Amino acid sequence: IALGSRLMGMSLYELDRLNHDEVFWESFIEQFRSLHHHWLSFGVMATLHRFFTEQKVTSRYLNDANGERSITDLFHITELLQQASEVVQGQQALIHHLEQCITSDASGEESRQQRLESDADLVQVVTVHKSKGLQYPIVMLPYLDYVRPVKSSDLPIEYHHTDGELRLTFTPEADELKQADFERLAEDVRKIYVAMTRAVCAQWVGIEDPKGTKENPEPELNSAGHALVGHCGGSVLTQYKDMKEVFTVAEPKEEVKAYKPSEDLAPWDARRVEDLGIEPWWIASYSSIQYGAKSEPVFPQSTEAEKAIDEQISDDDTEQSESSASGKALKLMHRLPRGSFMGTFLHGLIEWAAEQRFETTEGQRLLGFSAAVADDDTRLDTLYSRCRKRNLAEFALGLSDWLKDFLSTPFDLSTLTQKSEHSLRLMDLTPKHIAVELEFMFAANQVNTMRMDELVRRHTWQGKERPMASFQALQGMFKGFIDLVANIDGQYFVIDWKSNFLGSNDEDYHADALQEALLKKRYDLQYVLYLVALHRHLKERIPNYSYDEHVGGAIYFFLRGYENPETQGLVMDKPPKALIEALDQLFAGEQEVDHV
CATH class of the missing domain: 3.40.50.300 (P-loop containing nucleotide triphosphate hydrolases)
Structure with a gap:
């Protein structure tokens, strides 16, 4: 929709080319990714001015009727957004602020209007x-x-x-x-x-x-x-x-009658819109998938007793066990507030850590997680600043210590990689080996979500019971953001951070509890879709690519349980190649994938 707007000024030929020329399409992806980073570095006003220059917005608009007014309005909106960015926090908050201004009754206030010199004729x-x-x-x-x-x-x-x-x-x-x-x-x-x-x-x-x-x-x-x-x-x-030298009196015309519409006139019938043959097209994501009743076990021979799963999926709604509920939560991660806002906060904190730079007293330059670990002062100042804005000031010092410890902890990956004593410290990952908040988008051609979900349930976690996806036909694009993609010893892993509250003690984050939370929230479907995106990306980038060789799997960190001595709050899985390829075909529009 954005590429087809007047602001971009693309011709119909260029818009059609986007559907056929992948290089042309990716050039726009890179352009907007560059603008995104420019926004983070220099602010919204500088980014929009750069966009106007690159897209030649000013010269194009001046050739149109009323172009001067349009250009003035664009630059005025830019100034208003820059002023608002000093108050609201983050890009999404600023976009939401703009949406509110557009729909608000106050959008016509004089402070949001700008006059032109040419308005003197009006x-x-x-x-x-x-x-x-x-x-x-x-x-x-x-x-x-x-x-x-x-x-x-x-x-x-x-x-x-x-x-x-x-x-x-x-x-x-x-x-x-x-x-x-x-x-x-x-x-x-x-x-x-x-x-x-x-x-x-x-x-x-x-x-x-x-x-x-x-x-x-x-x-x-x-x-x-x-x-x-x-x-x-x-x-x-x-x-x-x-006062004839000053005023000339114009007498009112008393014979003028007020207009009255004719009673004989009847309104015309409204025109009917015929079927234009336009197929539904929209941008879907993992969060847009709806869920209905719980599924039956895919494999009837499984006799493991499982608890009923709620039909509605929400954050941090798992009940505490009796032992953990009665005990007092002493550790910081179990005392943090529950809810999605806390998850967003922790996500942002780890994302910040991945982008740090620090030079030690010996002159060693550190980048990414290792810099966040070494630079105690900057880490603590950042935590105090962020926590004060969210009424979390009492947790600032503890979160600073937690972040350092979390990034320094060796996490055991041997059960996933099948390599003995294979561990990972996040601080050992350098920026060239990771991609933070990696965005993806690929085509979805009449994807039946129930068929997609059935494939995932059959090939993951031994077909155990979990909420079933309701029927939706995904037609258009499928997009998402992967928290972290890491290259570990030559294999690529999808990594995600979860803040779910499963109990007030480390013991509550045992393997069964983590698995139950993962299936209840349908994180299994999430990481499988992320791996499909990663599979498609690597297939186009790595010569002689092989899923079994180059993809390591998915690692989900349940942050509150990272000190559990047995699980470390980790849930890891590598779905079979057959599932990934079947879903790849399904999104490509090939419906016959029953052989998997």
Whole structure:
């Protein structure tokens, strides 16, 4: 949708080329990835200005009708986003802020409008206050006789005493109200002076006689338009008519009748939209997959008793065991608040650590996780800053120590890689061996989610019970972000961070509990889809690529349980090659994959 917008200015030929020329498509992916990093480094305004320059937005818009206005609006929006970026945190928050501004009723406020010099030729509606210091060829003052007298209910009442002092009263007397209204009239006269001195050539004044009664045919003149000229015989207009050197009176046309629509006219029938043959097309992700009833075990011979799984999947809803519920959580990771916001916070913290740089006193330059481990001061300052913004200041020092310990801990991968004493320390991963928040997107051609899910359940975790995916037809693109892709000893691994709360003690993060949480949340489907994306990527990049040789599998870190001596909070799996290839074919539109 974005590539087809006016802002990009792409022709129909170029848009069609995106569907057939992968190199052309990836050039745009690289361009927007570069803009993304530019935003992180220099801010939203610099990024948008760079985008306008690269896409020649200004020159293209100037060739269009009303192009000057469009360009001005774009740069004005850029300035507003830059101002908002100083208040809201993060790119997604700024995008959400822009969406709110677009849909909000306040989007028409003057602070969000910008005028052009060419607007001088347009009719402008301004208040008397705003017109001060400006001039216009012709000025129209339609309500010169408007008045709002001061009332006793307009509390508090301000007026000047005879001694010149400003006074304030909440119980005004009649003479105090009269004085306050006199001062209001004086202020109205001053404003009328401003209004009537804005015109260069001519001005039009709308005024009518004050309405009197039988008892008082000549009422008191309370408006500035009336009081300035007075009245003669109960008429103010007579006074204006007599000032022929100043005013020319235009009498109203009393014979003009208001427009009334003909009763014979009937509304036309609404046009009906015929079937245009447009197929549904959308961008799906793992989180957009819906789940229905729990599945039956794929393999009936499995006799392992399993608990029922809730149909709805949510974060941190696993009940604590009786032993852990009664015990007091002492360790930091078990005392952290529960909920998705905590997971987002920990994700951001690890992502920050992966991008650090530090030079030791010996002159050694460290990059990535190792720099975050070595630079205690920067790590602690960052934690204090981030925690204060989220009311987590009491955890800042503990989280700094946790992050250092977590990145330094050797994690046993031998059960996954089948290599004896094979361990991983995250701090040993250098930036050239990892990709943080790796984004992917590939085509989805009429993918039946129930068929996709059935394949995953059959080939993972011995077909154990888990929530089943509801029917959806994925047509368009499938996208996602992988927390970390790491090259470990020549094999590529999908790594994900999970903050699920499974209990208040390390013992609660045993193998069965981790497996149950993984299946209940359907993380199995998540990492399989991530491995399909990785498989497709490596297949195009590595000569003589082999899934069995180059892909190591998926490693899920349950962060709260990393100190469990048996599991270290790890869930690891490498789905069979047949499953990955079957799903690859399924997304390519090949429905006949029953042989796996």
